[in-house]
Amino acid sequence: MNAPTREDLARAGTLEELYGKLAEVGMGAGWNKPTPSLWASPRKTFRPAHWRYSQARGALDAAGRLINTELAERRNLILFNPAEGNTYATVRTLVAAYQMIMPGEWARVHRHTPNALRLILDAEPGTYTEVDGINIAMEPGDVLLTPNWSTHGHGNNSRANAYWLDVLDAPLVQLLEPMFFEPLDEDANHEAFEQEPAAPTTDSPFVFTLADTVRRLDQAEPTPSGPFGTAIELGNPALDTATLHMMRLERGVRTAPHQTTANNIYAIVKGSGTTTVDGERFEWGRGDVIAAPAWRVHVHEASEDALMFRVTDEPVLHKLGFYREAP
Numbered sequence: 001m002n003a004p005t006r007e008d009l010a011r012a013g014t015l016e017e018l019y020g021k022l023a024e025v026g027m028g029a030g031w032n033k034p035t036p037s038l039w040a041s042p043r044k045t046f047r048p049a050h051w052r053y054s055q056a057r058g059a060l061d062a063a064g065r066l067i068n069t070e071l072a073e074r075r076n077l078i079l080f081n082p083a084e085g086n087t088y089a090t091v092r093t094l095v096a097a098y099q100m101i102m103p104g105e106w107a108r109v110h111r112h113t114p115n116a117l118r119l120i121l122d123a124e125p126g127t128y129t130e131v132d133g134i135n136i137a138m139e140p141g142d143v144l145l146t147p148n149w150s151t152h153g154h155g156n157n158s159r160a161n162a163y164w165l166d167v168l169d170a171p172l173v174q175l176l177e178p179m180f181f182e183p184l185d186e187d188a189n190h191e192a193f194e195q196e197p198a199a200p201t202t203d204s205p206f207v208f209t210l211a212d213t214v215r216r217l218d219q220a221e222p223t224p225s226g227p228f229g230t231a232i233e234l235g236n237p238a239l240d241t242a243t244l245h246m247m248r249l250e251r252g253v254r255t256a257p258h259q260t261t262a263n264n265i266y267a268i269v270k271g272s273g274t275t276t277v278d279g280e281r282f283e284w285g286r287g288d289v290i291a292a293p294a295w296r297v298h299v300h301e302a303s304e305d306a307l308m309f310r311v312t313d314e315p316v317l318h319k320l321g322f323y324r325e326a327p
């Protein structure tokens with residue numbers, strides 16, 4: 001059957017007939033759309049959620065027996081949001097994953113357009129990330145960046161398994177489509193690793209050490225009941241698509257409610273407490289992760305002095321003119 005012509009369409013005698021002919025030419029009547037395209041305020045598709053580091057460690061230790069870094073590009077556990085149909089993103093634009101490498105292992109060098117960062121949870125001296133050819137030390141509480149298209153691989157020359165939390169803007173890159181990924185020469189990398197690696201450094205714009213972060217927090221004006229406790233920013237912003245903060249929460253102080261169009265991922269560096277996201281209360285400890293997606297009002301309360309790491313897509317919302325706070 002031939003596609004309807006201008007005349008065929010013009011002859012449609014009923015709306016039903018018109019809808020049928022429109023479908024044949026790949027058009028749809030805007031007034032007859034089954035679902036709305038616009039709505040009054042954010043739909044909160046992504047859900048408040050909590051992931052426990054203790055459970056992730058158990059699973060990663062099993063994975064350490066069951067799969068190696070030769071087979072897995074990365075040995076990681078993706079923290080996917082329980083939003084309906086979602087199997088990847090932690091919040092709309094960001095994905096978080098726990099990762100582990102074992103002593104003597106090397107997670108090979110690659111590069112990709114998604115920006116990535118990692119918060120180190122447990123690692124002993126001798127664990128490092130090679131970024132653009134420089135070995136950067138990974139120590140607990142440090143935050144390490146691998147921006148868009150930087151080459152990076154991870155090595156562990158210590159005697160202990162090393163664990164960290166990765167956060168990437170890969171869901172945003174998937175949405176906008178500028179995805180590029182390139183594995184680099186595996187054999188060459190492996191040889192480089194097996195020779196004595198250069199001593200890891202922390203003298204790099206790609207790392208924020210915990211020691212430096214704590215020093216800055218000590219000097220910051222205390223604002224314990226602000227939405228983020230007493231907080232400092234790491235970088236300005238650290239990545240084009242993500243702003244990073246370290247938050248110091250004082251025991252027993254409830255933070256001011258926070259509700260904006262930006263998405264937030266929180267990870268616990270130290271201490272314990274609770275975060276309530278849109279009425280759902282999560283009790284967290286060290287290494288845990290909390291998702292506070294766009295337009296979800298949330299507050300934190302530490303039960304012992306705590307350090308919390310915050311990743312937000314605020315720079316994206318700001319650049320596009322979509323950033324809003326609740327009235």
Ligand SMILES: [Fe+2]
Pocket residue numbers: 110111112116152
């Ligand atoms: Fe990567």
